[in-house]
Amino acid sequence: MRLSEHEAKEIFRAYGIPVPMGVAFRSPGELEPHLGTFGDHLVLKAQVAVGGRGKAGGIVVTETARAIEQAGILFAKEIRGVPVREILAEECLDIEKEFFLSIAVDRSSRMPLLLFAESGGVEIEAVAREHPEAVRRMTVSPLLTDIPPFALRDLLGGMVKDFAPVVNKLYRVFREKDAVLAEINPLVTTKKGIFAADAKIIVDDSALTRQGMRRGRAQTEREQEAETHGFSYVDLDGEIGVIGNGAGLTMATIDLIALYGGRAANFLDVGGGADRERVKHAVKLVASVPSVQVILVNLLGGITRCDEVARGILEADVRQKVMVRLAGTNEEEGRRFLASRSYTMFETMDEAVKAAVEAIR
Amino acid sequence: MIFADRSTGVLVAGATGNQGAFHIPLMNTYAREVGGKGVVAGVTPGKGGQSIHGVPVYNSIREALREHDARASVVFVPAGAAMDSVMEAAYAGLELIVAITEQIPVHDTMKAIEYARLQGATVIGPNCPGLISPGECKLGIIPSHLATRGNVGVVSRSGTLTYEVIHELTRAGIGQSTVVGIGGDPVIGQTFSDVLERFGEDRETKAVVLIGEVGGSLEEEGAASTDLSLVAYIAGVTAPPEKRMGHAGAIIEGGEGDARSKIRRLEGLGITVADRPGEIPDLIRGFL
Missing domain, CATH: 3.30.1490.20 (ATP-grasp fold, A domain)
Incomplete structure (x- = not known):
């Protein structure tokens, strides 16, 4: 969850990082x-x-x-x-020079990665592109609580005396606030000292509970409702409502819709153990999107009980056409059940997606 | 096959929880089918002395290892304590740790993975479905009825999308050597590069399907690191920037890691990239 600049600066202030x-x-x-x-x-x-x-x-x-x-x-x-x-x-700050300082979770090294550049502000992306060597990088072992002095010297070069305290404080923020990113861009020098002119903190979504924070950043009402059911949900702007289990499969379903010339109205991952109630809520939620003309349910799993899923779809009782691709336990029973109520069933993801796109045309 | 085989004794950490208790019998039914060792013991602090579907439960990994021969652990422990369990397993000398648990704070993951690395243990996951080598062993939750033995390796950041792909491969008559779900989190123990290195040393594996998604650059780094014949598929071509698409790792940050540029970079390396999962069997057949 990305904090606002103001929230991030309040945290900086509490950790002794100077802010305007x-x-x-x-x-x-x-x-x-x-x-x-x-x-x-x-x-x-x-x-x-x-x-x-x-x-x-x-x-x-x-x-x-x-x-x-x-x-x-x-x-x-x-x-x-x-x-x-x-x-x-x-x-207003009377800025002498701008710098760039960032600490992020680095996927490749699996460690915190410190970045520092002797230029900052809006130019940093161009600098990083054209002179990547101008952005100095250091990883820090996650088993260390502090950045070792040699790493600060390597990172900051001639600026080590001026900036080491700020880097150490930002690293404390990064660790103690469960940040996946803590960034000061620009970090500026002025006659009155150094300041974090801007502040960016992204808190790990998996750590919000222990940080005492609430997600509460869902942007639409539906995104909020999805959260209460524990679905991963994102509003998109097409006509085909999408329900899948698992993030990858759901994303792939949306991509396939686009490949066949359609547009998905949403991303909804019901998560593991899709049962009757969850499926019912999911179908109802997607059906409530005004632009949704067809709903595509793509559920695959070893432990997903297809007969239960089928009942959930029926109980949702929505006005839109529902295309269903189900594979898992009690698959045949689920299929028979839905087929008897004139739902369209498909064996493969390709067939189901094609049919949903066709239905819109 | 890579990572484990039928002789691998397995501990399940978090054995008495819903997930652990549900998957122990599934893993052991498979072990019986293929004549493997399977899950020899469970571990849940404070629940020692119980048994789950005939599998004895111990209070600690070291206690379990005094009675049983195991070299791997499958972790179903809830998020708050899962990485502690990973470190416990590494400390006790287990070689392979498969962390199924999702929504683990990434700072905990970084620490535990680095600790395990220094102890010489291999961590797969977290937030992953584990691995299956058809006919040999299953460590995790991949539905075994979808898989068949063969010469194609599968490595994936996803869960159900992996099931989709092995389902399609099996339907097309193409078997798998090992299927590894490396996990959907930004920080994971085994990256594509690590798993591809193992596949490279495996005589059974003739070609590999790499299933990636938006976020980061581990797919390209992996593909660049190997000489293996690869077919890749990347999910999330239509994912909007800075929205989290279910997985914690699946977010496009500052223009980095979007699917199209990922696909371009893979194609630049000479890798075949499938447009849709259904196309993968035909493409991989060309390399067998």
Whole structure:
């Protein structure tokens, strides 16, 4: 789960990483009483979790006298399709130089990977592409609680004295907050010292419970409802509702729909042990998507009981046509049961997907 | 066949939980069919002395190893304690640890995998269906009736999509040497490279099906590391960026790891990439 910049900066502050003075607010009126704490200018930053926020107009430098008006304009905007619900107002920094510092879970080494570059901000991606050697990399054994000094020297080079404390603190954030990414871009130097001008923390979804955080970031009502049933669910923008078991099989089903010229309306993985009740809820949920004209159920498993699944589909009793591909225990019984109620059954995934796409045409 | 065979004695950690108790008899029915050792003991702290479908349960792995000969562990322990069980198995000297459990915090996984590596143990998973070598052994939850013995290796980040592929292979009359689900998490003990190295040393395996998905670059790294004949399939061509598609590892981060560029890189390495799972049997047949 990606935290907002404001949430990430609160964590930084608690860990002693310097952040600019600032205040987060959800309406222009909430900013008003704080205006006196800023100088002549301030910066307004839309709290939207999308990349390229600055280029999309999500960051505005304004005279403090005009901040309320400017905040009103920013609240009315969408930044790369995401509405602005919260803004962070911050003091303007007199930046001398920008740097890049990041700690991520690295899949290849299976370890935390530290990245540091003596350039930062929006340019870092171009720098990484054109001069990959300019981004210095160090892995740290996950069995160590601290970064060894040699690794800090290798990572930071001549900047080790200035930045070692920040790197150590960010590493503590990374470990203690179960982050899969903790990033400061840009990390800036100013006459008043160094600051994390931006902050990005992504917390491991599998660690939210022990972090005392709630997922609660489902974007649509259906995504929220899916969460209560324990389904993995993502809204897409097509006409074929998709229910599968297992993430890979469900993704492959959606890809196959596209290959045959159709479009999936959603991704819904019912998970292991798809029983009658779960299947019923899943079918109903997908049927509630207004754009869904056909529902495709693709369930395969050794332990999935097809007769139970068949009953779940029948009990959901939806208006749309349901195409079913079932393989598993009691397969024949499940098939017979559905066939007797004029459901269309398929033996292979290919056949089922083709039929669903045809049905739309 | 790779990793294990019919002589491999297996412990099940988390034996008394729902998953453990459900899968012990399935693994042992298969072991009886093929004349293998199967699950010799279960382990659940505090439940020592019980028995699950005739398999004795012990309080610790070391206690179980005093009575039984085992060199592998299959872990069904709940997420909060699963990686502790992996470290316990590595400490006790088990060679192979298959972690089925899903939703394990990735920081726990990194620690346990590094600890096991230093102890000389091999970890498969977590968040994986385990492995099956048809006619030899099954360590995990892959439905054995879908698989048949043969010369094609299968290595996959997915669970049910793997079942789909072995189902199609078997229907097409193409048997498998070993099927390995390496797991859907971002950090896993055995990557594609590791498993392909084993397949490379296996005389039985003539070609390998590699099933990947969006996220990371382990597929390309694996394909680049081997001389084996490969057919790849990548799920998630239509996955929207920065949305988690079920698996914790299946998320496209900052333009990295999207399926199309993954497929392009694989094709750049000269690998045959299937457009759909149903095409895999015909493509792999060309290499047999």
